[in-house]
Amino acid sequence: MNILISEVGPRDGLQNVSSIMPTTAKKAWIDAAFAAGIREIEVGSFVPAKLLPQLADTNEIVSYARQIEGLTVAALVPNSHGARNAINAGTHKITLPLSCSESHSIANLRRTHEQVLAEARSIANMIAELPAKSRPHFEGSLSTAFGCTIEGNVPEDKVIELAEALMEAGCDEVGLADTTGYANPTSVKELIKKIWGAVGQEALTGIHLHNTRGLGLANAYAALEVGLTTFDSSLGGLGGCPFAPGASGNLVTEDLVYMFEAMGISTGIDLESLFSVRRLVQESLPSEEFYGFAPEAGLPLGFSPTTPSLPNNQLAGSRS
Amino acid sequence: MNILISEVGPRDGLQNVSSIMPTTAKKAWIDAAFAAGIREIEVGSFVPAKLLPQLADTNEIVSYARQIEGLTVAALVPNSHGARNAINAGTHKITLPLSCSESHSIANLRRTHEQVLAEARSIANMIAELPAKSRPHFEGSLSTAFGCTIEGNVPEDKVIELAEALMEAGCDEVGLADTTGYANPTSVKELIKKIWGAVGQEALTGIHLHNTRGLGLANAYAALEVGLTTFDSSLGGLGGCPFAPGASGNLVTEDLVYMFEAMGISTGIDLESLFSVRRLVQESLPSEEFYGFAPEAGLPLGFSPTTPSLPNNQLAGSRS
Numbered sequence: 001m002n003i004l005i006s007e008v009g010p011r012d013g014l015q016n017v018s019s020i021m022p023t024t025a026k027k028a029w030i031d032a033a034f035a036a037g038i039r040e041i042e043v044g045s046f047v048p049a050k051l052l053p054q055l056a057d058t059n060e061i062v063s064y065a066r067q068i069e070g071l072t073v074a075a076l077v078p079n080s081h082g083a084r085n086a087i088n089a090g091t092h093k094i095t096l097p098l099s100c101s102e103s104h105s106i107a108n109l110r111r112t113h114e115q116v117l118a119e120a121r122s123i124a125n126m127i128a129e130l131p132a133k134s135r136p137h138f139e140g141s142l143s144t145a146f147g148c149t150i151e152g153n154v155p156e157d158k159v160i161e162l163a164e165a166l167m168e169a170g171c172d173e174v175g176l177a178d179t180t181g182y183a184n185p186t187s188v189k190e191l192i193k194k195i196w197g198a199v200g201q202e203a204l205t206g207i208h209l210h211n212t213r214g215l216g217l218a219n220a221y222a223a224l225e226v227g228l229t230t231f232d233s234s235l236g237g238l239g240g241c242p243f244a245p246g247a248s249g250n251l252v253t254e255d256l257v258y259m260f261e262a263m264g265i266s267t268g269i270d271l272e273s274l275f276s277v278r279r280l281v282q283e284s285l286p287s288e289e290f291y292g293f294a295p296e297a298g299l300p301l302g303f304s305p306t307t308p309s310l311p312n313n314q315l316a317g318s319r320s
Numbered sequence: 321m322n323i324l325i326s327e328v329g330p331r332d333g334l335q336n337v338s339s340i341m342p343t344t345a346k347k348a349w350i351d352a353a354f355a356a357g358i359r360e361i362e363v364g365s366f367v368p369a370k371l372l373p374q375l376a377d378t379n380e381i382v383s384y385a386r387q388i389e390g391l392t393v394a395a396l397v398p399n400s401h402g403a404r405n406a407i408n409a410g411t412h413k414i415t416l417p418l419s420c421s422e423s424h425s426i427a428n429l430r431r432t433h434e435q436v437l438a439e440a441r442s443i444a445n446m447i448a449e450l451p452a453k454s455r456p457h458f459e460g461s462l463s464t465a466f467g468c469t470i471e472g473n474v475p476e477d478k479v480i481e482l483a484e485a486l487m488e489a490g491c492d493e494v495g496l497a498d499t500t501g502y503a504n505p506t507s508v509k510e511l512i513k514k515i516w517g518a519v520g521q522e523a524l525t526g527i528h529l530h531n532t533r534g535l536g537l538a539n540a541y542a543a544l545e546v547g548l549t550t551f552d553s554s555l556g557g558l559g560g561c562p563f564a565p566g567a568s569g570n571l572v573t574e575d576l577v578y579m580f581e582a583m584g585i586s587t588g589i590d591l592e593s594l595f596s597v598r599r600l601v602q603e604s605l606p607s608e609e610f611y612g613f614a615p616e617a618g619l620p621l622g623f624s625p626t627t628p629s630l631p632n633n634q635l636a637g638s639r640s
Contacts, residue, residue: 147621147622148621149620151621152620153622182620185541185579185583186582187583211613212617213575213578213617214537214572214575214579215578215579215582215613217535217537217538218579221541222541255533255535258533258534259504259534259538262507262533262535263505263506293531294534297532300469300472300500300501300502301467301468301470301472302472302473
């Protein structure tokens with residue numbers, strides 16, 4: 001069984017730290033992550049630079065990352081205007097977040113559910129007009145799917161209704177996001193199964209988890225057991241959602257990869273190289289806190305990963 | 321489904337911190353933990369005071385804790401001499417650790433496997449001579465069961481052989497301990513099933529997990545799924561094993577209880593009261609680091625635990 005780790009640090013991580021990482025450091029991060037075996041990276045967000053100055057260079061980063069053969073370049077878009085820019089830059093995968101809690105949707109995107117769904121339809125139409133080989137993969141992300149810091153409980157029926165609406169609007173896929181860190185292994189399994197029942201198993205393959213209350217890896221394991229195959233995570237656990245107070249802490253890529261590799265599930269990622277990426281990025285963000293246990297403790301004595309280690313020199317230059 | 325959280329902080333936690341907690345503070349911790357709903361506490365270790373001055377008052381603590389009706393008072397013993405003292409003090413449950421890695425056994429207890437098994441036989445005989453109602457529950461704990469920082473891999477066959485040997489020596493039960501933080505969800509499930517196959521399901525009900533590489537809760541969830549019902553954990557994640565370098569970090573009681581309660585599995589423990597216990601113990605150990613995510617993030621908005629909240633005044637005085 002192969003699973004895909006989608007590294008969201010350059011978008012979700014950098015969006016939520018006060019430091020502004022230089023463009024050259026972002027490129028070095030993407031290069032090193034790819035060399036370590038990461039095959040999908042959410043590199044930025046197509047939002048106005050005045051809203052998120054940390055991501056103002058998204059256009060340049062997408063153009064750069066696209067040159068790395070074998071890497072899927074993903075980006076977030078808040079609306080059809082952002083989607084057009086993402087498509088023009090050559091983004092492979094674009095994600096439109098739809099917050100299942102309407103209060104959170106209004107606070108985060110300043111749009112009601114119906115307004116976000118209208119953007120989804122507009123983006124789907126825009127993509128449909130492109131030549132087939134230029135069409136990006138279009139995901140509608142169900143954020144706050146497990147609860148909201150403004151509304152509290154988010155009914156499963158609401159999440160399912162929105163999953164159906166996103167697919168009807170023309171998304172290729174929906175994603176499930178525990179924006180607030182409210183999920184637990186039981187709710188993860190139940191919600192995945194219910195969404196599959198509504199939109200089909202091929203329409204939901206990935207999950208975005210937070211570690212707010214320490215349950216990130218347990219939830220990832222639960223999602224894996226049900227059969228999800230794509231997992232968002234952030235190097236060092238950087239980031240979270242700035243509009244959900246107290247909901248800091250993305251799933252830590254290093255710990256997630258360690259868990260899967262220890263379980264004998266191939267990620268294609270070399271752990272020691274990934275720890276080198278962590279050190280590289282730490283140098284660029286000296287004032288930010290990096291989370292994660294495995295990189296601090298190191299690998300167990302005699303550890304045999306599923307993914308073979310890279311030769312030492314392979315991390316240096318990987319650009320095609 | 322009800323599960324038992326066995327709080328090991330007063331033994332495993334305090335054994336591994338440099339601070340020596342005053343006896344009165346330990347008693348206050350035990351009282352508060354019981355009031356929050358904890359029903360089993362490993363309160364100390366019957367070892368020479370010069371080896372572990374932090375636990376020199378174990379005899380007094382056991383005598384004190386025994387007066388709390390409904391609380392199971394557990395203690396660690398390194399040998400039959402310690403077991404005799406534990407029995408004389410009135411300990412309800414005594415645990416003899418047997419390290420599955422013989423190198424670790426020699427480093428930790430200065431005894432070979434055969435020597436520890438001889439102690440187990442001697443303790444079992446001592447217990448058999450007691451009147452039935454005075455007999456403590458006797459557990460042999462399989463430590464370093466998932467790997468060792470000295471030997472690396474510990475073969476499953478060795479763990480199973482030692483589980484059988486401990487039961488033959490007269491233990492009532494064996495426990496499984498990931499002393500070094502090497503376990504993962506797959507190895508947890510596989511090893512439990514194999515030990516059950518050898519000694520029967522009723523002879524293994526509990527697990528002691530560490531969070532060294534962040535997998536503590538994922539491993540606990542895996543153990544729960546297989547059917548274990550007793551989970552060791554330590555308030556604030558205090559402690560670990562001082563003889564296994566780099567293997568710091570017990571499972572955090574607060575996060576573990578949060579996970580189970582969020583999943584709808586009753587622990588009998590009131591989370592807000594448990595967070596109060598954390599603050600109480602932090603006051604007594606101001607120089608120690610406390611781990612855990614749930615107590616820092618707080619409970620989700622609208623959170624409905626399985627265990628009903630206690631009235632505010634109930635935490636104050638619970639002694640019978």
